Amino acid sequence: MKDEDVFTYLIGGKAGEGVKKAGTAATRFFLDLGRESFQMNDYQSLIRGGHNFSVVSTSTREVYSHHMEVDLIVNLDERSRDLHEEHLAKEGIMFYNSNDSGERDQGLGLPLDEMAEEYSKPDLIKGVAGIAVLAACTGMDKKGLEDMIKKEYSRGVEENLSFAKEVYKKVGENIDETFDLKKGKTHSTVITGNESLSLGAAAGGLDIYIGYPMTPASSILHFFATHRDDLNIMSIHPENEIAVANMAVGATVPGARVMVGSSGGGLALMEEAISLAGMTESPILFVLGSRPGPSTGVPTYTEQGDLHFALNQGHGEFPLIVSSPGCIEEAFHLSNMMLDLVWKYQTPGILLTEKHLCESSMSVDIDMKKFEEGVFKTEKADEDQDDYKRYEKTDHGISPLKYPPSDDLIKWNSYEHDEMGYTTEDPDMISEMHDKRREKNETLILDLKNINCVNEFGESTPIIFTYGSTTMSVREALISGDIDAKIVQPLFLNPFPFWELEEYIHEEVIVVEQSSTGQFASLLREKCRVKPKEVIRRYDGRPFEPARLAEKIEEAII
Amino acid sequence: MKMDEELSVESDVENTWCPGCGNFGILNAVKKAVERLESEGFHRSHLLISAGIGCHGKIFDYLNLSGLYSLHGRETATIQGMKFANPSLKVIAFGGDGNAYGEGLAHLIFAARRNSDITLIVHNNGNYALTTGQKSPTSIKGFKGPSTPDGSVEEPIDPLDVLLSSGAGFISRGYPGKMAHLTELIVEAVKHQGFSLVDVLQPCVTFNDTYEKYNELVEVLEEPAETRKEAVELLEKEESIPIGILYKEKMPVFNEKIYPEKNPMEDRMDEKERFEAVKKILEERR
Numbered sequence A: 001m002k003d004e005d006v007f008t009y010l011i012g013g014k015a016g017e018g019v020k021k022a023g024t025a026a027t028r029f030f031l032d033l034g035r036e037s038f039q040m041n042d043y044q045s046l047i048r049g050g051h052n053f054s055v056v057s058t059s060t061r062e063v064y065s066h067h068m069e070v071d072l073i074v075n076l077d078e079r080s081r082d083l084h085e086e087h088l089a090k091e092g093i094m095f096y097n098s099n100d101s102g103e104r105d106q107g108l109g110l111p112l113d114e115m116a117e118e119y120s121k122p123d124l125i126k127g128v129a130g131i132a133v134l135a136a137c138t139g140m141d142k143k144g145l146e147d148m149i150k151k152e153y154s155r156g157v158e159e160n161l162s163f164a165k166e167v168y169k170k171v172g173e174n175i176d177e178t179f180d181l182k183k184g185k186t187h188s189t190v191i192t193g194n195e196s197l198s199l200g201a202a203a204g205g206l207d208i209y210i211g212y213p214m215t216p217a218s219s220i221l222h223f224f225a226t227h228r229d230d231l232n233i234m235s236i237h238p239e240n241e242i243a244v245a246n247m248a249v250g251a252t253v254p255g256a257r258v259m260v261g262s263s264g265g266g267l268a269l270m271e272e273a274i275s276l277a278g279m280t281e282s283p284i285l286f287v288l289g290s291r292p293g294p295s296t297g298v299p300t301y302t303e304q305g306d307l308h309f310a311l312n313q314g315h316g317e318f319p320l321i322v323s324s325p326g327c328i329e330e331a332f333h334l335s336n337m338m339l340d341l342v343w344k345y346q347t348p349g350i351l352l353t354e355k356h357l358c359e360s361s362m363s364v365d366i367d368m369k370k371f372e373e374g375v376f377k378t379e380k381a382d383e384d385q386d387d388y389k390r391y392e393k394t395d396h397g398i399s400p401l402k403y404p405p406s407d408d409l410i411k412w413n414s415y416e417h418d419e420m421g422y423t424t425e426d427p428d429m430i431s432e433m434h435d436k437r438r439e440k441n442e443t444l445i446l447d448l449k450n451i452n453c454v455n456e457f458g459e460s461t462p463i464i465f466t467y468g469s470t471t472m473s474v475r476e477a478l479i480s481g482d483i484d485a486k487i488v489q490p491l492f493l494n495p496f497p498f499w500e501l502e503e504y505i506h507e508e509v510i511v512v513e514q515s516s517t518g519q520f521a522s523l524l525r526e527k528c529r530v531k532p533k534e535v536i537r538r539y540d541g542r543p544f545e546p547a548r549l550a551e552k553i554e555e556a557i558i
Numbered sequence B: 001m002k003m004d005e006e007l008s009v010e011s012d013v014e015n016t017w018c019p020g021c022g023n024f025g026i027l028n029a030v031k032k033a034v035e036r037l038e039s040e041g042f043h044r045s046h047l048l049i050s051a052g053i054g055c056h057g058k059i060f061d062y063l064n065l066s067g068l069y070s071l072h073g074r075e076t077a078t079i080q081g082m083k084f085a086n087p088s089l090k091v092i093a094f095g096g097d098g099n100a101y102g103e104g105l106a107h108l109i110f111a112a113r114r115n116s117d118i119t120l121i122v123h124n125n126g127n128y129a130l131t132t133g134q135k136s137p138t139s140i141k142g143f144k145g146p147s148t149p150d151g152s153v154e155e156p157i158d159p160l161d162v163l164l165s166s167g168a169g170f171i172s173r174g175y176p177g178k179m180a181h182l183t184e185l186i187v188e189a190v191k192h193q194g195f196s197l198v199d200v201l202q203p204c205v206t207f208n209d210t211y212e213k214y215n216e217l218v219e220v221l222e223e224p225a226e227t228r229k230e231a232v233e234l235l236e237k238e239e240s241i242p243i244g245i246l247y248k249e250k251m252p253v254f255n256e257k258i259y260p261e262k263n264p265m266e267d268r269m270d271e272k273e274r275f276e277a278v279k280k281i282l283e284e285r286r
Ligand SMILES: Cc1ncc(C[n+]2csc(CCOP(=O)(O)OP(=O)(O)O)c2C)c(N)n1
Pocket: B052, B053, B054, B055, B056, B057, B072, B095, B096, B097, B098, B099, B100, B123, B125, B127, B128, B129, B130, B131, B136
């Protein structure tokens, strides 16, 4: 059923027609009205042609997902029209390009090709129509439209303005009623998940980002490259992911806080260096942005099929921290905290997320005050201590750090080593060093027990377990479907926070995840002995739609 | 532990190289080179090393210098990471021919292309010694080892040629049989601003004893070639093996090109500046 509090806008067309840009401009328009919004971009792995769409849901309450019952649809080509007809809500309006779709019964035709012909970039300018339609259909005046075009389409603004006004006028002549979008009270910002986790790391003192392009992590690399001078963060794009991860290991020796990112295929190439980081005790934050696998899979879509892959990274035994943010704002907090955690424990960490979070955007309200006093502190060696040992044994397993240039000998080693860092094959030393690394893990668990490692939303039954970006889908499904349930979302997946989940042992629960084999459900069975009575899975590359998911949850409850 | 006066202390770590191995000469040349650099005002506290995995890699344990003992073939990536993070440090990576010219060759080509300010010393012994003498990328065709009992069927690569055409600004070759010369090469390579390679003809007495051949064939070059083309011609000589600096050219280094006038470790923002910078970007998203 359609959620009446939510207004949804969708624009679709070919790659190269400015579809995503129009979606982003629409999001900003809703933001200016003080409303919250969620934007999901569906695009294919190609540069020209194909079918792309951007869908934005907005409300005066928080919105955690796009909806697919759409109030206003703008189709820039015939394919889009045919595909999205079924998404039109009962009272919705649909526009289509009458030049390539021909006149149709349903919807209102606009001769977009003809109109765009007059301009220097007829393909690209079509996206501007999406915003002109939105303005006309929401009762925005001409001045408002002008301001918006100037702000969002400043490049070639004269042409954009002229085209937008033409479309605006035509639409105005064809509709009798406009949508009344109530003003909201929020004053938030809109960022993508990748921007959020990048900014969180930047706030946490990131010095260097290293990445090799792979969707959906590429935009992290682009973000840091664009903001190099604003943020004082060096970004590097080397020859391959093997170089990425090994350079990261090297960069930690002089003390640089480094983050790297990729998708599953790239992380597979980094895996040897994750194990290296475990042995050398190099603090590195790896971002794993999942997409449907195996192998090249479906590059620009979403899936949670890499959970076990993330949890089992690296040969040998060493502490590995894995966590996954449940919404775009949480990505900021978590990457910030993960950077501190990997440094305190001098071990690799993985921030596991999915395309749906990486590349969707959502209104957030980030309070920087929260980050002033980090909870987890890096242990530094005393400056005038004269018997420094890189791998000194301590009662909590953590050896204080010292950075070159220094008169102390600081040796990090990929071979098993003694406290000084010299290679060893001595049986006692081998066991002692294993103990040291295991003790770090034990200390880590004690530390995690002092913070919140599991999010819970709602109070009643049934209990729904989920994690990562799927959390957003479940939250939205419950709100818009008006379902009473309690969501349990572990933020940390390794170490697994069983201590916060004791009350659910042997409980019957519903699990929602985007994996075909139910990896999260099996993790829950193993780690906290819950009984998943129903595992709601989606694995077609698309994120859940709130209305459909609400139906599935209701079926599972009965 | 403070860095000792001695650059290597036998009592700390047992040396397990075969008696007569060319690696001893390299170790000595490196120590002498560091001492020479120190006599000119440099200090070893500002030197970091890395090494690959193999017989050559053991030099990491034998040198009282800071750094990170890396993976098979990754020493060139690791050392670049150190340099990117703190460009005021000098860095040297040690590789074997299997590591540097096989498993990790791509890193060398790209380090040369981007002109990372690193020095790479390759203990080129024409075989994978630590894994019991299999053929390596520089083994001669017909090389017999446990994985090629009938002789290797592959043509050897000439890494100097590969790196010359990748744009490397410092290409040199040395021989432990000419100790003073090798020392000089290492000093020059470390001083060179940009990517520098010292390929060392390293006899492996156990699996590929080349002393006799090299003693006969090596010929000290008076001067580097003027152009890359001429340098390649030097490599093509059949009657002798030239050692020395084959080619040298000063070019802008990577750190300066990608992050001008900044040292990530020395030019950090404080927390307040960082938060302001983040807030400013968030503001732009309103
Ligand atoms: C990923 C990986 N593959 C294989 C090995 C095994 N390995 C150790 S040393 C070595 C060869 C070393 O040859 P080279 O670089 O020529 O060094 P040398 O021992 O001759 O000094 C190999 C294959 C390894 N350590 N890591």
